[in-house]
Amino acid sequence: MKVCVVGCGAVGSLFAANLATLEDVEVWAYDLAQEHVDAINRDGLRLTGAGEVVGRPRATTDAAELPSCDFGIVATKAMHTEPAIRATAHAFSNGCVATVQNGIGNEEVLAAHVERVIRGTTFPAGKITAPGIVQWDVKGDTTFGPFEERPAPFAEVERLAEACTRGGMPAKAVEDARGPQWRKVIFNAATNPLGALTGLTHGRVCEQPPLRRLASQLVDEGKAVAAAQGIELDADPEELIDYAARPEVAYGHKASMLQDIEARRQTEVDYLNGGIAEFGRKLGVPTPAHDSIWALVKGVEAAWQQQ
Amino acid sequence: MTRVCVAGAGVIGSLFAAHLARVADVSALVRREEHARALREEGLRVSGRADFTAQLQAATDPDRLAEPELVILACKTLDLDAVAGRIAGRWPEAIVMTVQNGIGADEVVARHGDWRILSGVTFMSGTRHSDTHVQYVLDTATWIGPARGTTPAEARWAADLIASSGLEAEAFEDLRPAQWSKLIFNATVNTVAALTGLPHDAHFADVSEPSRLGNLVRDLMDEGKAVARAAGVPLREDPWEMNVLATQRGSAHYPSMLEDVEARRRTEVDMITGALVREADRLGVPVPLHKTMERLIKAKEASWDEA
Numbered sequence: 001m002k003v004c005v006v007g008c009g010a011v012g013s014l015f016a017a018n019l020a021t022l023e024d025v026e027v028w029a030y031d032l033a034q035e036h037v038d039a040i041n042r043d044g045l046r047l048t049g050a051g052e053v054v055g056r057p058r059a060t061t062d063a064a065e066l067p068s069c070d071f072g073i074v075a076t077k078a079m080h081t082e083p084a085i086r087a088t089a090h091a092f093s094n095g096c097v098a099t100v101q102n103g104i105g106n107e108e109v110l111a112a113h114v115e116r117v118i119r120g121t122t123f124p125a126g127k128i129t130a131p132g133i134v135q136w137d138v139k140g141d142t143t144f145g146p147f148e149e150r151p152a153p154f155a156e157v158e159r160l161a162e163a164c165t166r167g168g169m170p171a172k173a174v175e176d177a178r179g180p181q182w183r184k185v186i187f188n189a190a191t192n193p194l195g196a197l198t199g200l201t202h203g204r205v206c207e208q209p210p211l212r213r214l215a216s217q218l219v220d221e222g223k224a225v226a227a228a229q230g231i232e233l234d235a236d237p238e239e240l241i242d243y244a245a246r247p248e249v250a251y252g253h254k255a256s257m258l259q260d261i262e263a264r265r266q267t268e269v270d271y272l273n274g275g276i277a278e279f280g281r282k283l284g285v286p287t288p289a290h291d292s293i294w295a296l297v298k299g300v301e302a303a304w305q306q307q
Numbered sequence: 308m309t310r311v312c313v314a315g316a317g318v319i320g321s322l323f324a325a326h327l328a329r330v331a332d333v334s335a336l337v338r339r340e341e342h343a344r345a346l347r348e349e350g351l352r353v354s355g356r357a358d359f360t361a362q363l364q365a366a367t368d369p370d371r372l373a374e375p376e377l378v379i380l381a382c383k384t385l386d387l388d389a390v391a392g393r394i395a396g397r398w399p400e401a402i403v404m405t406v407q408n409g410i411g412a413d414e415v416v417a418r419h420g421d422w423r424i425l426s427g428v429t430f431m432s433g434t435r436h437s438d439t440h441v442q443y444v445l446d447t448a449t450w451i452g453p454a455r456g457t458t459p460a461e462a463r464w465a466a467d468l469i470a471s472s473g474l475e476a477e478a479f480e481d482l483r484p485a486q487w488s489k490l491i492f493n494a495t496v497n498t499v500a501a502l503t504g505l506p507h508d509a510h511f512a513d514v515s516e517p518s519r520l521g522n523l524v525r526d527l528m529d530e531g532k533a534v535a536r537a538a539g540v541p542l543r544e545d546p547w548e549m550n551v552l553a554t555q556r557g558s559a560h561y562p563s564m565l566e567d568v569e570a571r572r573r574t575e576v577d578m579i580t581g582a583l584v585r586e587a588d589r590l591g592v593p594v595p596l597h598k599t600m601e602r603l604i605k606a607k608e609a610s611w612d613e614a
Contacts, residue, residue, distance in 0.1 A: 194603070194606070197502055197603050197606075197607070198603055198606035198607045198609070198610050199607060199610035199611075200606055200609065200610045204609070204610070205606070208602075208605075208606055208609065210598075210601075210602040210605065210606075211602050211603075211606045213602075214599055214602050214603075217595075217599075270518070274518055277517065277518075278517075281517065288526070288595065288596065289595070289599065291517065291518075291522065291523070291526075292523050292526070292596055292599055294517075294518050295518055295519065295520045295522060295523040296499070296502050296503055296520075296523065296603075298518050298519070298520065299499065299502070299503030299504075299505050299510060299520045300502075300503045300504055302503070302505060302510055302520075303503050303504035303505045304504075306505070306506075306508075
């Protein structure tokens with residue numbers, strides 16, 4: 001079985017390195033960072049922290065080198081989905097493509113370029129500490145399901161989940177994968193931008209009662225948008241927020257959006273709060289808190305361009 | 308010549324003191340001894356829209372200053388209670404004028420003595436280059452109205468004195484319509500600027516797409532207008548029109564709360580947004596967006612306590 005990880009940042013690297021430890025899976029890693037690609041091809045892709053793994057995927061910055069693959073796992077930042085899948089779509093003309101990205105709306109972008117799409121949500125996290133080396137911060141599950149508008153056959157979804165699980169990334173295949181996805185997007189949209197706008201870690205956001213209430217307001221709006229689509233969340237984002245605030249979980253974690261803002265990188269707010277707001281608008285569900293937060297984070301991004 | 312004491316020599320206090328010193332007998336009450344000495348020895352230089360150096364008295368001890376007929380409390384709102392306390396028990400014949408952001412300054416001053424009070428609101432702005440040099444940037448007006456124990460004629464007297472010194476000033480029979488216009492404008496523009504890092508520029512009036520900042524600005528102003536309506540205060544100017552006009556002026560103004568945030572100083576959010584929110588709660592008007600902004604600013608302040 002051939003798998004290509006498209007976008008080999010922290011999350012993509014977790015999939016690529018773990019899957020590459022399986023003898024029956026040939027793993028390709030497509031990424032634009034030349035140094036990272038060179039290091040992977042020279043020394044392997046090393047994970048440290050929550051798990052110690054060295055995988056040897058074949059890495060490339062040139063999409064033309066990719067063979068025909070059974071599966072794609074797209075793990076770019078959400079704003080890079082379109083160019084990434086446009087460049088690599090030829091490798092998946094006989095395969096299925098899954099997304100493990102943040103936010104909502106990625107499947108729709110993939111479906112414009114490939115036939116069989118898998119909706120995916122993943123919870124593990126980490127960061128690249130040096131080319132070829134990834135700090136694995138948090139272990140967690142992945143859920144895959146057919147994307148309703150352009151579904152991959154369920155047997156294929158199961159085959160991908162089974163390979164990921166055997167490789168050390170526990171995954172399950174479900175018929176309706178929207179529940180976990182909306183749980184995660186609501187969690188992220190209710191916490192990430194609050195950290196990003198205030199500079200506080202997740203735990204400190206939760207310690208301030210007024211701010212914690214604002215997170216609940218964002219959660220409630222997100223739940224209403226999910227409910228309007230008939231989506232049943234697989235768990236309550238509120239519980240996830242409180243769980244993550246524990247010292248041993250993610251109290252001191254700086255949300256990825258805060259890391260982006262500190263590094264003045266474009267954030268994924270369009271796919272988090274913006275995604276919820278846009279779905280809300282289409283469904284006639286008001287999302288005033290998400291609208292405000294979306295506008296503020298876009299304002300922060302706009303401020304960099306003036307300096 | 309009229310004897311005027313300006314208490315507080317930040318940007319606004321320095322602009323008042325220097326200009327008034329050309330037509331009145333001016334003293335400055337300041338907090339730091341070296342500031343008082345520098346003012347006595349070097350005078351106070353104004354650049355920008357005017358260019359001159361004024362001579363004036365200055366001290367840290369009010370008992371060393373001549374008894375004034377008019378006291379202008381030009382300190383920041385955060386310092387008002389302390390500054391009013393320093394003149395408590397002195398100068399019973401003087402008229403005391405406030406020019407702080409927000410509403411409620413008169414009540415703070417009234418707690419410290421039986422002076423007759425004028426209520427002011429100032430739109431002028433400048434940049435402080437040193438203890439003895441202030442740049443006059445925006446020559447917008449100071450508005451003055453009667454408060455405890457004063458008459459419209461006394462408001463006109465103070466406005467005429469200030470206008471004769473080269474600053475813009477206007478007297479009102481009732482200041483509240485002007486004060487509320489500014490409060491709504493300030494609560495919106497200051498907090499949005501402080502959270503995004505944007506100066507007050509065209510982004511604040513952009514409503515071309517749902518995620519654009521102008522939508523949030525307009526929604527915040529609509530909440531404020533609803534509070535003013537419930538308080539029975541007709542607005543002198545529409546805050547949204549003030550916003551659109553100001554952003555078309557070309558040179559983007561740097562709101563004071565943005566400067567505070569960049570310098571990691573405690574902001575005036577309690578006195579500006581807080582004042583609006585307290586009035587809204589008292590009147591039973593919902594202001595969820597202003598509460599969101601207040602929470603985010605307070606949390607941003609809290610993030611500076613770390614590390």
